[in-house]
Amino acid sequence: METIQEIYLTNPATKKDWQRFLTSQGLDNFSSQELAAIDKTFAIYDDQGQMVGTGSIAGQTLKYLAVSAAGASKGARFNRLVSTLETTLAQDGIFHLFVFTKLQYEQSFAHVGFATLAKTSEGLILEKGLPNVASFLAALPKKPASAKQVAAVVLNANPFTKGHRYLVETAAQKNDFVYVFVVEEDQSLFTTEERLRLVQEGTSDLANVVVATGGPYMVSSLSFPAYFLKDDSQRVSYQTRLDATLFKEQIAKPLGITSRYVGTEPLSQTTDQYNQALQEVLPPEVQVELVPRMKEPTDSQQVISARTVRKAIQAGRIQDVADMLPVSSLSFIEKYLTDLQARIKKGQKIDGN
Template structure:
């Protein structure tokens, strides 16, 4: 047996072997990876595993070699790579039927769907996240949630929150914690807090790595480059995790989203929520707020930023967001 790194984007032969092994293991070849390991028996690829960010995925072992302890070897090699990259908390995608194998290697299951199981190792873990958000829980019965990247916070976001706040006792706003946006996480979180300060029944919370993150829904950040089939699996996972594990601890009964005429991946996410949510968790889709004939969107604001069209931006965002934009302009 020999072990080597596979350069999937440079080696067509290795890519073909990798794809065939994954399909034979009933896995979708997802080439959104930073690092891929292969184990060979002579010239045959008999085991593989990949890393994307702090996620282990696409782990497959040829059935002929299932008794060779190759799974442990693959996972251990991937752990070494993660530690070298500075990750001590990492996630795993796998098939539900083999969860027990990864539990024996120290992983804990967070959630599973019909297609995929989502597990983790290290910390701070999911249970600690639940404790964090529960600390902000209000003793109300009619509660709603909105998840947003807010890159940056716009009048469109504010409109959605205001509509939810009119019809619910408490509205929990989950601001995406990923550092993959034009505005950093701390700034986005603060701008949402400042923008809703006048709404006393709104609570702003982080998502950490458990709602629309590189762990639960990496395709969200690829937008038009994402594979639709992969995006649907990830969107479903994210929706089920929210419904079964997050909404209950805050007694959330409604989740609000805006219509999505601009992003196919976000539309897939809305469809997944509509399908997965039940009578216990209602999905309310509101028309997007418009200025003139165009919807107000963060992407529109970012495009105007590139054009340095600051006066056009002023009418699209709350004053607190505009002040931040002008501050960053000076810097």
């Protein structure tokens, strides 16, 4: 009789067995970034003690799902595995799930209740449960009926600078209504709540701008699992195009967004690739408006960068970057400088955008 049980990848022998099985099923990308995100892993064993299926949980995402078709009725192991993962998440109070996988598995997940959010030639993203993308959209403030030109800006804002303000202000001047979405992932020096607050305060005078979190639908490109790709060099291409496609189909279309504003990116190759992906995927339905980055007040050769602000926080030299920050952001940083520096000392990264 087949059994299903939680396994622990901290055990070298178990991990080796797990990787051997996944490799036999065509999954052989075990990068440290992918493995570090795993919270729990389950495996199905046949009556001979051989692994015939496995699946893992990373946050609210299912990953590394694979089953052997030999010796079992079609779909039985897959259904049992997904059910176990769902039940485990439900016990932790998580009822909204995501899957990133290969195109050929779309129907398998559809049969167990998952809905496709977006797909490219390299892979797709599906979700199941509540709150879903419809719930996310329904909770957003509605645009005025008179608004014809609707734009969007997606920011991490770690923290919100005058450069971010310039980007939002540019969109607000050229459109009737602007959605500003703040990335919701807590992988930044400033928490989601803090970043959202600073963006709201820094744009409060712009009457046609509404600020909201991006929920789980607008995330940093680095967070997309890509373990099922054969080559890590495909990762950025897959991630950026899938994210752009999701925005176009699930966010822009129902909200009537016809343009998305992004800052030019001379400092980050990954972000520049992301901007290129937006330009390839979004038009003609959504035009991509590239806005030149605002320059530092004291150095016309350097653009304003949130990274520069974070380094100044680390060094305790806030006055060096005071001219780069709106009053609300500067006041917040000055008030909580000690706490922000403590986060850095505890290992919070300050690199990145």
